[in-house]
Amino acid sequence: MFDRTALRLAVTACACAALVSSMASPGEASPGLQGSRLVALGDGVTPISTRVETSDYPTQSVGFVVGAHSGAGLMYRHFFGPYHVQASVLGHIIRDENSLFWAGLSAGRHLLTWQRQGMGYSVLPNVVGVRFVVGTSYMYQRSREEDFGTVDNKSESTIVQRVDQVHLAGAGLGLVLGQGWRQGMAVALDVTLTGAVINGKLEWILPVPSLELAYNW
Numbered sequence: 530m531f532d533r534t535a536l537r538l539a540v541t542a543c544a545c546a547a548l549v550s551s552m553a554s555p556g557e558a559s560p561g562l563q564g565s566r567l568v569a570l571g572d573g574v575t576p577i578s579t580r581v582e583t584s585d586y587p588t589q590s591v592g593f594v595v596g597a598h599s600g601a602g603l604m605y606r607h608f609f610g611p612y613h614v615q616a617s618v619l620g621h622i623i624r625d626e627n628s629l630f631w632a633g634l635s636a637g638r639h640l641l642t643w644q645r646q647g648m649g650y651s652v653l654p655n656v657v658g659v660r661f662v663v664g665t666s667y668m669y670q671r672s673r674e675e676d677f678g679t680v681d682n683k684s685e686s687t688i689v690q691r692v693d694q695v696h697l698a699g700a701g702l703g704l705v706l707g708q709g710w711r712q713g714m715a716v717a718l719d720v721t722l723t724g725a726v727i728n729g730k731l732e733w734i735l736p737v738p739s740l741e742l743a744y745n746w
Contacts, residue, residue: 586610586639587712587745596739597723598699600633600666604743611639615664626690627672635664637703656708662719662739663700670695699723699737708745717741 590606594617602619619631641659670693677686701721708715719739725732 590615590743590745592741592743594633594739594741594743596633596719596721596741597697597725597737598633598662598664598666598701598721599635599719599739599741600664600668601631604741606743608745613637613639617666629668629670631666631668633664633666635662635666637662640702656706656711658705660703660705660717660719661700662703662721664721665696665698668693668695668697694728696726697723701736703739712746714742714744717743 586608588608590604590608590613592604593602594604594615595601599615600617600619602617604615604617606613606615613636615633615635615637617633617635619629621628621630638661639658640661643657672691672693674689674691675686676689677684699721701719703717703719705715705717707713717740719741720736721739722734723737724734
């Protein structure tokens with residue numbers, strides 16, 4: 530009688546201990562089940578990263594650019610983490626005493642990056658970024674023009690030397706396609722609200738696009 534009662538008490542105690550243990554950790558599962566659940570959740574998911582580590586940024590970039598705020602011609606950029614400083618220059622082009630010089634200085638900051646890590650097809654490239662840009666450029670143009678006039682009822686032409694100086698400045702946002710913040714090729718399209726001062730007079734303020742092709746390393 531005593532032995533049966535003790536045995537029943539022991540079995541009841543073990544059952545209660547097992548029940549309390551399972552209730553104390555309801556969210557935990559065995560390693561095998563937990564791993565299977567994580568794999569199932571990951572099936573078919575295309576993760577998107579919106580963060581770029583500082584160590585991932587390139588240090589330099591060269592390429593070609595044409596735009597109002599950035600200037601035009603050969604471009605060089607230096608990165609400071611998410612920030613960059615850029616200079617561009619288009620040298621003198623001399624033909625029949627005509628010449629053109631265009632130089633620009635701009636800066637920018639990386640804002641967002643979408644990096645597609647899946648293997649499926651997508652219209653967009655694997656890396657798409659958004660950046661803020663601000664810059665100014667200076668253009669000097671000298672040209673010869675033929676001016677026709679009438680003197681003593683005779684038509685005469687004179688050669689007039691014309692000089693134009695244009696100051697441009699703007700700020701806006703840009704879209705970068707490709708390896709904009711890693712080693713590789715990238716294409717950027719910026720749209721900036723730009724003002725133009727021509728020969729000392731403010732002529733216009735308009736949104737102006739800028740196109741860039743660069744290689745980063």
